[in-house]
Amino acid sequence: MSVKVVKNFVNGSWVTSKSTRRQPVLNPATGEVLAEVPLSTKEDVDKAVQKAYEAFHEWRTTPPYTRARSMFKFKAKMEERFEELSRLVTLENGKTIDEARAEVRRAIENVELAAGIPTQIMGYNLEDVAQGIDETAIRQPLGVCASINPFNFPNMVPLWFLPVAVACGNTYITKPSPITPLSQELLYELLEECDIPDGVVNLIHGDEEVVNALIDHPLVRAVSFVGSSRVGKLVYERGAMAGKRVQAQGGAKNHMVVMPDANLPKTIATVMGSTYGCAGQRCLAGSVLITVGDIHKTVVEGVVEMSSKLRVGYGLNETTQMGPVITQQSLKRIQSFLERGQQEGAKLVLDGRYVKVADCPDGNFVGPSVFDNATPDMSIVKEEIFGPVLSVINVPDFESAIETLERSRYGNAASIFTQDGGYARDFKYRVRAGNIGVNIGVAAPVASFPFGGQKDSFFGDLHGQGPDAINFFTDRKVVIERWF
């Protein structure tokens, strides 16, 4: 049977890349080939950027209310096809259908935010800054913007950027992860029906070659990146060299601190969701658990008991609680971390390596895994495993917990579980992370708040979502005027 080859979307048409390089798109639960994705060329990128550049003038002069109307249409189409969009996320990414539905809901919220652009893009003014002289701050779109995206939220992450960018009057190019290109293909089919002129939104599939061509292209003004810290730093540096505006959201190693006074049953249930949601492949996944004082044994026992009962399986089965990891390479990486952790002296109290899923012998499955007796200098605590593995560290007091957190090179999210407002306040105040949870395990800001990390989890200044996104996608200009 012939396999569908995914197309690029350029200037309002679906086009076949000239590239001879392609890779299969696999269902992580079954190993089935869903499609083939082209690894597009520099020439493909140049064509798309040229067309986006040509479309910019007409689009930026289109009234914001008209641009917003396209976002209302896009939202309506996403609602109509909600279930199909969600199932596609599960098919290409593996996460459970409920997790996929939650992802698509969050994606829609970003479109809803962008539909409010007529007020959000407004400037401000002050009369008589000196007698007869008025000053006005205005915002203007930049031109051609682009995003480079990871595999783990194939529907939502690209929509942290595109709706706001386009509603602000920019033209746009999305580069999805080549591992999960299908969600964006379907979203672009919906965008086609939203009265957006040709050239305003473009989709180019590919890998590093496309990324570098986008960053180096003189007509691209701004680049949004989401992915690992290693690549994020490369993109940030290369973008800065080329004089681009860049926001690069990187990897994570999120710590969760459990204080002795925490509500333990609720905390343990929350830790489960944080650690194993999307099989641990979330930039907000909790992966290090710090227990404070002698609650340690109770917490570890509770976590292990609940973890061992988690139903691992095919994400399209409504009863599955955890799906596969994305690729065979990811599976091998996670397995090797489970070996390394033991070699480094941690105690593997729950080993997910031998999990088997009936009917899915070729899936990339690994079960929930828990290390006890971990320490901050072990690789399982320092490095992003990006799988369903929890490392537990026991410390004597709150100060030691803060010190342990401070040693991490990452700062995407951090959570505290306590009933003491004083500890919670101290935690919010002192911990260097972009997203803080208080009795919340996955501190994911809604679309109207900025989303981004600190330390090596973020390179740049303005985050995605919220007011930061409006600032990122506009140039701000001040007009000072006097009339004789």
Ligand code: NAD
């Ligand atoms: P990745 O860094 O491997 O890939 C991200 C994107 O960069 C892809 O589009 C890929 O094609 C491209 N890319 C890969 N290598 C490149 C190179 N050498 N030069 C230029 N481009 C390159 O990330 P991934 O494995 O797809 O996603 C998982 C990572 O994303 C995790 O580290 C996770 O924490 C992170 N993530 C972060 C956030 C956040 O908000 N901070 C959100 C989601 C995912």
